[in-house]
Amino acid sequence: MLRAARRLRLAAVLSLGVAAAPALAGKSQSISIPGLEEPAEIRVDRWGVAHLYAESERDLFFVQGFNAARDRLFQIDLWRRRGLGQLAAVFGREFAEQDRAARLFLYRGDMDREWRMYDAGGTHAARTVAQRFADGVNAYIDWLDANPERLPWEFTFAGYRPARWAADDIVRIRSHGLTRNLGSEVARAQTLCIAGDVAVDEIRFGLSNGWKARVPEDGEVFWPSPWGEGRPGWHIECSAMSMDLLGPSFDLHLGGEDLIFPHHEDEIAQSEGAGVQPPGQPFVKHWVHCAHLLVEGKKMAKSLGISQTGFRVVINSGRNGGETVPHLHVHLLGGRPLNWPPG
DSSP states (O other), rough: OOOTTTTTTOOOEBBSSSOGGGTTTTTOOOEETOSSSSSSEEOOOSSSSSSEEHHHSSHHHHHHHHHHHHHHHHHHHHOOOOTTTTHHHHOGGGGGHHHHHHTTTTTOHHHHHHHTSSTTTSOOOOOOHHHHHHHHHHHHHHHHHHHHGGOOOOHHHTTTTOOOOHHHOOOOOOOOOOOTTTTHHHHHHHHHHSSOOOGGGGGOOOOOSSEOOOOOTTTTTBBTTTOSSSEEEEEHHHHHHHHHHHOSSSSEEEEEEGGGGIIHHHHHHHHHHTTTTTOHHHHHHHEEOOOOOOETTTTTOGGGOOOHHHHHHHHHTTTGGGHHHHHHHHHHHSSSSSEEEEO
């Protein structure tokens, strides 16, 4: 719970660590932090979900930034460093080329014009939101300076401290959207430049079957249809199963990064195209995609005979001793494939 006094001082009652330590459930802590203009509150429920309350929109985004840092500072610090090309500064020279690539994608144009593009009225309203969010993150980092024992363990393990945020960096970073379909996006842009018509881009893609004809290997897994015996294609299968079991709109959908395009994009298009979601509700509220896990340079997959059980054997072999789990944690949050055993 957060409470603030006026003079830009946050007198907060904040339930810290409830999700990580159930024994703290029901307890609260009063914290004084500069930055809040009116009383505000963070309530962490029994599932570890934070609920934010504030007297104004400015304070609400400040509290959102504060809570994001409280909840997952190492993750957002890592994302910020990756986007700005600052990984080598804390993880070493092996990240220099990745940093160079990230910096090539940083926006270097007119920031006044850029901020106005985010608002229909051409104002700096979006910058105010981003600034208050960044102020909230920085307020939590300042609080950690005064309370070093609450610093997330990942920073101690990696040997560096979290950096402070700037509002402009939030929109300057353009590399977060670089995924498996980067090559496709470049080809799409080239096609548009040559043809001058975005519809021409459709010829670059083969048709994605919505129905697969029955083959002997299917056994009894088939249904009759106007097109003959068969079964739905996998894009349709996932939409049908998800909405049947979870409803037309649900909170979380996970998958590997190789499923972003075209599988998950197809799921969104066909599920929302069906028009069964409540007004204003998407098919999925939050998508989570993980980078590939490689075992000796090969993607872990049943089709390759590299199973999860086999991976557990590698982990349990004792390599790196007690550092195994932190090693996995740091690399998997880094947004790049992890090869095991590490070189």
